[in-house]
Amino acid sequence: MTAALTRQKIPWWAAGTLLLLPIWAITYVGTLERVTREATGVLAHGAEVYERRCSSCHGATGSGGSGHQLSDGEVLVTFPHIEDHVVWVVRGSDGFGVGNPYGDPARGRIVEGGMPAFGDVLTADELIGAILHERTRFGESDQDGLLAEALDHAIHLGDLDLSGYLDRANTTSASIAELFAGVADHPDTEMAAG
């Protein structure tokens, strides 16, 4: 009897902990799942995309680097209208051509090169998400926050699918404006926005 007890490798108190382990594991995984589900939505996803694909040049907080500063509302000065912002990110510097103007004429930006084209790289969901992140987070644009909610709502209802790519040749300010207007006109949007 005494011999059997000394051979026991797991002390009694640790055995208790081991028994509780599966319960803890299930609770823990449950928590993870909940967090992941909450962190979906075009804006949350866009923050991740920005971090991965844009922050190396524009800074994690949008303060700029090899790419222009976007924070303190600078991004909205260049692109007062989101549709022009989308076209820029889809086509990049090469799509506009070095030496050509881009953005709001009052801003006076001329393409110098170095901004990659993301139309074939990011899905519409990722690309629009990163842009909404820039506009709401660095531009503090409430209007774009509402647009993000409206997009989430339309996606949730199955009325909008942004899983494809915005192709470089056919994406224009007008086509993007139309896409967003369709979402904003949605009969349920009032609810999502309010």
Ligand code: HEC
């Ligand atoms: C390799 C570096 C690089 C990466 C990565 C990059 N950019 Fe840029 N970005 C630039 C450069 C350089 C410019 C200026 C381009 C020019 O003059 O041709 C620019 C310009 C911009 C502008 C216009 C800013 C202004 O005020 O003129 C926006 C908006 C922008 N980028 C958004 C993005 C987004 C969104 C992403 C990620 C999806 C991104 N950029 C990734 C380098 C980068």
